[in-house]
Amino acid sequence: MTNNDGTSAGDEVATAREEVVEAMATTAEMYGMKRSVGRLYGILYFADGPLSLDELVERSDYAKSTVSTAMTTLERYYFVQRRSLPGEGKRAFFEAERDWWSVMRRVLETEGQREVVTMTRALESAERQLGETNSEQATDSLERVRELQAYYRQIEQFVDLLTGLSSEELAAMAEMIETETELPSDDR
Amino acid sequence: MTNNDGTSAGDEVATAREEVVEAMATTAEMYGMKRSVGRLYGILYFADGPLSLDELVERSDYAKSTVSTAMTTLERYYFVQRRSLPGEGKRAFFEAERDWWSVMRRVLETEGQREVVTMTRALESAERQLGETNSEQATDSLERVRELQAYYRQIEQFVDLLTGLSSEELAAMAEMIETETELPSDDR
DNA sequence: TTGTATATTCGGCATATACCGAATATTCAG
DNA sequence: CTGAATATTCGGTATATGCCGAATATACAA
Numbered sequence: 001m002t003n004n005d006g007t008s009a010g011d012e013v014a015t016a017r018e019e020v021v022e023a024m025a026t027t028a029e030m031y032g033m034k035r036s037v038g039r040l041y042g043i044l045y046f047a048d049g050p051l052s053l054d055e056l057v058e059r060s061d062y063a064k065s066t067v068s069t070a071m072t073t074l075e076r077y078y079f080v081q082r083r084s085l086p087g088e089g090k091r092a093f094f095e096a097e098r099d100w101w102s103v104m105r106r107v108l109e110t111e112g113q114r115e116v117v118t119m120t121r122a123l124e125s126a127e128r129q130l131g132e133t134n135s136e137q138a139t140d141s142l143e144r145v146r147e148l149q150a151y152y153r154q155i156e157q158f159v160d161l162l163t164g165l166s167s168e169e170l171a172a173m174a175e176m177i178e179t180e181t182e183l184p185s186d187d188r
Numbered sequence: 189m190t191n192n193d194g195t196s197a198g199d200e201v202a203t204a205r206e207e208v209v210e211a212m213a214t215t216a217e218m219y220g221m222k223r224s225v226g227r228l229y230g231i232l233y234f235a236d237g238p239l240s241l242d243e244l245v246e247r248s249d250y251a252k253s254t255v256s257t258a259m260t261t262l263e264r265y266y267f268v269q270r271r272s273l274p275g276e277g278k279r280a281f282f283e284a285e286r287d288w289w290s291v292m293r294r295v296l297e298t299e300g301q302r303e304v305v306t307m308t309r310a311l312e313s314a315e316r317q318l319g320e321t322n323s324e325q326a327t328d329s330l331e332r333v334r335e336l337q338a339y340y341r342q343i344e345q346f347v348d349l350l351t352g353l354s355s356e357e358l359a360a361m362a363e364m365i366e367t368e369t370e371l372p373s374d375d376r
Numbered sequence: 377t378t379g380t381a382t383a384t385t386c387g388g389c390a391t392a393t394a395c396c397g398a399a400t401a402t403t404c405a406g
Numbered sequence: 407c408t409g410a411a412t413a414t415t416c417g418g419t420a421t422a423t424g425c426c427g428a429a430t431a432t433a434c435a436a
Binding site for chain 4: 240241242252253256257260277278279280
C-alpha cells in the first residue's frame with residue numbers, strides 16, 4: 001500500500017503540511033499575530049478550495065469563535081478572501097490569497113501608512129511648536145525632528161514604489177538583482 | 189519672559205518632544221514592542237548626549253529594572269548603543285542610534301533572516317517529504333510549497349540588496365524614485 | 377414573516393505580559 | 407581581595423491576551 005491513490009500515504013502529506021503550517025504559526029507570532037491565525041492561514045493555503053467556518057473548525061480543532069475572529073483578521077490583512085457561494089445560504093467560505101507579494105503590497109498600503117501617519121503627524125506638530133521657540137534646546141530638537149521627517153519622506157518614496165508595482169513586476173525585479181558573491185576586493 | 193535662554197520656554201520644548209516620544213511609543217507598539225521601549229528610545233533620541241540608567245529612570249519615571257531590560261532590547265535591535273565611559277566605574281551610558289536606515293538594515297539582517305530561515309527550513313523539509321510521495325495531494329502540496337520557496341528566494345534577493353547598501357545610498361535611492369503623480373493615461 | 381442554519385459577540389477562565397521593588401550579581405577602585 | 411557603586415535578575419501583582427462555549431445576531435429559504 002505504498003500510495004498513488006489519494007487515500008493512502010495521507011500521513012506523509014499531512015506531516016509535510018503540518019511542518020509548513022507550524023512555521024507559518026511561528027512567523028505569524030513574529031509579526032505579533034496569534035499562532036492560531038498563522039495555522040488557520042496555513043490550512044487554507046493547502047486546502048483544495050474555499051473552506052467554510054465549520055470545515056476550518058474541523059481541520060484545526062479551534063473553537064468556532066476563534067476561527068471566526070481569525071478569519072476577520074486574516075481578511076483585514078488581505079491574507080484570505082471571504083466568499084459567499086450561491087445556494088449556500090448564509091454560509092461563508094474562505095480562500096487563501098497565495099500571492100504574498102500582493103499581500104505585502106496591500107499591507108504596506110494600509111498598515112505601513114499607519115506608522116507613517118502616526119509619526120508624520122507628531123513630527124509636524126512638534127516642528128510647528130519648536131519653530132516658534134528660540135532656545136538652544138528648541139533648535140537642537142528641531143534639527144532632530146527634521147532628520148526624522150527626511151527619513152519618512154524617503155520611506156514614503158519606497159512605499160510608493162513598491163505599492164505601484166504588480167506582483168509580477170516585483171518578482172521580476174527580484175530576479176534582476178545580482179547578488180555579487182562577495183568578491184575579493186578589486187584593488188589592483 | 190519669552191525665552192531665548194535655555195531655561196525658559198522649557199515647557200514648549202518638552203511638550204513638542206513629548207508628542208514625538210508618544211508617537212514613538214505607539215509605533216513601538218505597532219511592531220509588537222513595549223511602549224516603555226518606544227518612550228525610552230525617544231528620550232535618548234532627543235538627549236544631548238549619552239544617558240546613564242539613573243538619568244533615564246529620572247527622565248522617564250520607569251523603574252530601573254524596566255529601563256535596564258528596555259535598554260537590552262533596544263540594543264538588540266540596534267536602536268541604542270551602550271558605552272562605558274572611562275573613569276565612570278561600572279556605570280553604563282546609552283546613546284540613541286539616530287540613523288534609522290542603519291537600524292533597518294541591521295534589523296533586516298538579523299530578525300528578517302529569522303523569518304526566512306524558519307520558513308525556508310520548513311519548506312525544504314516539506315519538499316523532501318512530498319517528493320517521496322506520489323499521491324495527487326502530494327503533487328498539489330508540493331507545487332504550493334515550491335511557490336513559497338520561489339517567493340522567499342525573491343525576498344532574499346531584496347534583503348541582500350538593501351543590506352548591501354549604506355544609509356547614504358539608500359537615502360539617495362529614495363530621492364531618485366520619481367513619484368509619478370497619477371497622470372491621466374497617456375494613450376493617444 | 378418565521379424558522380433554521382449560520383456567523384459574531386460576549387463573559388469567563390487560564391495563561392502571558394508589563395512593570396515594579398527587592399534581592400542578587402557584577403564591575404571597578406583602592 | 408574588599409567594598410562601594412552600579413546593573414541585572416527574580417518574584418509578585420495588575421493588566422492584557424488567547425481561547426473557549428454559550429448567548430445573541432444575522433442572513434437566507436420557504
